[in-house]
Amino acid sequence: MQRLRIRHLTVYQFSGMVTLLPHRLLLRPREGHDVRIEASKLDISPAHRIKWHRDVFDNSVAVANFTETAQRLTIGSEVIIRHYEVAPLDFIVEDYAVHYPFEYLQEERVDLAPFQQPVYLDQQPVVRDWFNSLNLLRDKVETYVLLDRLNRIIAKEFRYVIREEPGVQPPEVTLAIRSGSCRDYATLFIETCRFLGLASRFVSGYSHVPELGPGGATTHAWAEVYLPGPGWKGFDPTAGELTGSRHIPVAVARHPEVVPPVAGSFVGPKGQIPMLTVDVQVTAL
Template sequence: MVSFVFDITHTTTYRYARPVKLGEHRVMFRPRDSHDLRVLATDLQVTPGAQDIRLIQDVYSNSVAIVQPVHEAQELTFVCTFTVEHTGSRALDLPIDAYARHHPFRYSREDRVALAHYLRPYYLKEQPRLRQWAQTFLNAEGPTDSREVLVRMNKAIRDSMTYQVRNEEGVQTPCETLDKASGTCRDFATLMIEAARALGYAARFVSGYVYGAELEQADSAGATHAWLQVYLPGAGWIPFDPTNNLIGGHDLIRVGVARHASLASPLSGTWTGAPADYLGMTVDVQVRKRA
């Protein structure tokens, strides 16, 4: 089995016009361990220093650092460094249980209990249109391979929509993304999640990092990224990246999962001051890959 080691440095800095009182911050940068992704080393540096750092697992079992900065400051910087070993995902080779090989299928009773919040649509009013759009990826005649539906949808989003950088928080609704035929990685992931749910699949949002070999000569060969996972019985959670038309592989390094993008924010927190005091935020991500 081929594996790669990635060195990741993620730096985020908040800037203010004058010293402000800094409240508690939640940091979700640490990659999510599993059989295919192992965290070998991790470090978190906060400037100014923190009087308390607590590590917890949230309701989705994501690793979260709760940080309380020690005093007022005009800048607040988080530097997170990780070394991970990634064996990749054989997403297209894993066998699917016989009863789920063709669409539609019904999850087992126990699976439906565990997957309930990933089956339930987040945008209820948009479901009729999303279902109509999602059904275009089914075979008009005869059975449809349950994984092939998702492969087609993943590729169609990549081929028919334009990626556009948007620094504002939040995501477009799925129908907004369909209407605009453009969006960010989190918009494309949200669209595919809701479309998959409209067809009866359990799907969840994933935040993390993506490595791009074509960027190796640049200052950074990686970036923060968002994609999704769909649960297929027998194969488990399969990663789909509609922004890049990736399915599994080595280049997606997951950090957090949730039923919606708003629940997997990499960094959030509070501060006390006038609205005009906030000058903005900068983010720098560097990912180095070594065999």
């Protein structure tokens, strides 16, 4: 177990006064058997009211409604967690699902069906052709081994880039230019899993990188696949590894574009393009 302090500061600086419309914040980690929250606080300016709710995926969402105009928006989150995930390979897949292909149990299919449906349906032929070129199904293969190989291939054969542009690259683009950010890698992995009939979902959160020094961390994205037995297991195609103690999930979704940490809009003079700065620090306590 490790105790971690997560600090996430987002600042928008405008060239003039603006009216801030409601902002949706996904900054609170998902609690479970592996993550416990000890304390959390939000420090937001200008004046505002906060309402919390759980969305359809059980993500913890804060909605900030602002009560005054401003030239600067500051959103600071600080959370202290206990992280218990230390052995990501310590799981057993149910016998019927050990080897691919398999079918999910009837009682699970209705709930899993949305996570088997591609988001980029028109690009499934491109994803299919790419997957077939990998020749991963030439022999009988265990389901986990298939996913692990796919995860490692994306990490090894694509060039990682930091993209400041909002949104996610469609798989067709990632495959064409052979590069992308963590959210693009996760999307390609997810859409390939869905082509294979495996339920998968997008995860946004934080990656703790102690080797970067004190506070070393980034916002990060990866994928989860539903495996009978262990349930939702995380795969990080950016690193080519199973998720573990350095991965801190915040939100999950079927569609990769609906869970940014901060989302909102404003009304102001025409041509306003705010300057954005983001600082994320995760410190072991």
